[in-house]
Amino acid sequence: MKLIERYAAGDLRALARLITVVESGLPEAGALLRAARRLGRRSRVVGITGSPGSGKSTLTDALIAQLRAAGQTVAVAAVDPSSPFSGGAILGDRIRMLRHHADTGVFVRSMASRGALGGLSNRTLQVLALLENFGFDYVFIETVGVGQSEVDIARVADHTVLVLTPNQGDAVQAFKAGVMEIADVFVVNKSDLPGASRLVRELRAAQGLAAHTAEDWLAPVVQTTASDGSGVDTLLARLEAHRAHLGEVRLEARRLERTRFEVRLQVHxxxxxxxxxxxxxxxxxxxxxxxxxxxxxxxxxxxxxxxxQPLR
Structure with a gap:
C-alpha cells in the first residue's frame, strides 16, 4: 500500500513518515501534501502561546487528558526554538507529555522553529496540514513563547489561547507587545499563586479600554492550574463557545488566511x-x-x- 493510502487509512507510522518527508524538504513532499489536502478533513486547530515558563506544555498535557477522557483524538505540534548558531533545537516539549506515549489517540511531534521570528516556519504550516487532514479531532500548536514577536499563531489557528502567569509582569508585557489582540481566550495559569486575581482584573480592565460592539467576541479570562487540571474543562467550554461564535463562514475565512500566510512564508x-x-x-x-x-x-x-498568472 502506498504511503499516502496508509496515511488516509489512519496509519500513525505513515503520518510520522510523511512529516519527516515534509520537514526534510524531499522532492516528493509537494505531491504528498497536495494528496493529503485533497482528503479535505478538518480539525479544531488551537494555538497555545505565551511567555516561557507560563506552563504551556503542562496546560497542553492537561487538555490532552481531558479530551481523551471524552473520547477525542488529539495531535500536538510543539515548536521549540532553534539555536541561531547550530540551527538545532532541544525538542523537549514531548518530555512533558510522556504519559500519553502509548495512547494511539494522541500524536505529539516536536519541531524546530527554524529561526522564524514569529515562532512558525513554513514547515510548521505544512506539518499542520498533514495533522489536520489525518483526521484528529483537535490539533494543538504550542509555540516557542518568545514574547513580542510571536503573533503569527493568530494567522494560523482557529482559536488562539494566550497563557499568562501571575507576578511576572505578563499583563504589562502583553499590553506593550500588542498580543492582547491575538487572544481568543486568556488563560491565567498557575492561578493557585498569589496575584492571580489581580492579573484577571488587569486583563478585564484592559479589554474595557478597547472599543467593541455587542457582536464582537470579548475574550474570556479563564483561571487554570494545569498541574492538577483545575479549570481545563472551563477552558474547553470557552473554546467551544468561540467556535460557535465564529460559525462556518468565519472559520473558513480563518483557514483562507492560514493559507495566505503559508504562501507568504514560502515567498519569504x-x-x-x-x-x-x-x-x-x-x-x-x-x-x-x-x-x-x-x-x-x-x-x-x-x-x-x-x-x-493563475495557478494551474
Whole structure:
C-alpha cells in the first residue's frame, strides 16, 4: 500500500513518515501534501502561546487528558526554538507529555522553529496540514513563547489561547507587545499563586479600554492550574463557545488566511535563499557605492520578469 493510502487509512507510522518527508524538504513532499489536502478533513486547530515558563506544555498535557477522557483524538505540534548558531533545537516539549506515549489517540511531534521570528516556519504550516487532514479531532500548536514577536499563531489557528502567569509582569508585557489582540481566550495559569486575581482584573480592565460592539467576541479570562487540571474543562467550554461564535463562514475565512500566510512564508523562504546566494563581488560593489541593495534585490528576484498568472 502506498504511503499516502496508509496515511488516509489512519496509519500513525505513515503520518510520522510523511512529516519527516515534509520537514526534510524531499522532492516528493509537494505531491504528498497536495494528496493529503485533497482528503479535505478538518480539525479544531488551537494555538497555545505565551511567555516561557507560563506552563504551556503542562496546560497542553492537561487538555490532552481531558479530551481523551471524552473520547477525542488529539495531535500536538510543539515548536521549540532553534539555536541561531547550530540551527538545532532541544525538542523537549514531548518530555512533558510522556504519559500519553502509548495512547494511539494522541500524536505529539516536536519541531524546530527554524529561526522564524514569529515562532512558525513554513514547515510548521505544512506539518499542520498533514495533522489536520489525518483526521484528529483537535490539533494543538504550542509555540516557542518568545514574547513580542510571536503573533503569527493568530494567522494560523482557529482559536488562539494566550497563557499568562501571575507576578511576572505578563499583563504589562502583553499590553506593550500588542498580543492582547491575538487572544481568543486568556488563560491565567498557575492561578493557585498569589496575584492571580489581580492579573484577571488587569486583563478585564484592559479589554474595557478597547472599543467593541455587542457582536464582537470579548475574550474570556479563564483561571487554570494545569498541574492538577483545575479549570481545563472551563477552558474547553470557552473554546467551544468561540467556535460557535465564529460559525462556518468565519472559520473558513480563518483557514483562507492560514493559507495566505503559508504562501507568504514560502515567498519569504525563497527570498532568504536568494539573498544568501548573492555573489561576494556584488556585495562589494554595494559597499563601495557602485550599486544599491535595491538593484541587487531586483536582480536576485528577477522582478522585471515576474508576471501574475493563475495557478494551474
Amino acid at each position: 523562504e525563497r527570498v532568504l535563499r536568494a539573498a544568501q546566494a548573492a555573489e561576494e563581488d556584488a556585495l562589494r560593489r554595494i559597499l563601495k557605492g557602485e550599486a544599491s541593495p535595491e538593484e541587487l534585490a531586483d536582480r536576485l528576484l528577477s522582478l522585471e520578469e515576474v508576471q501574475t
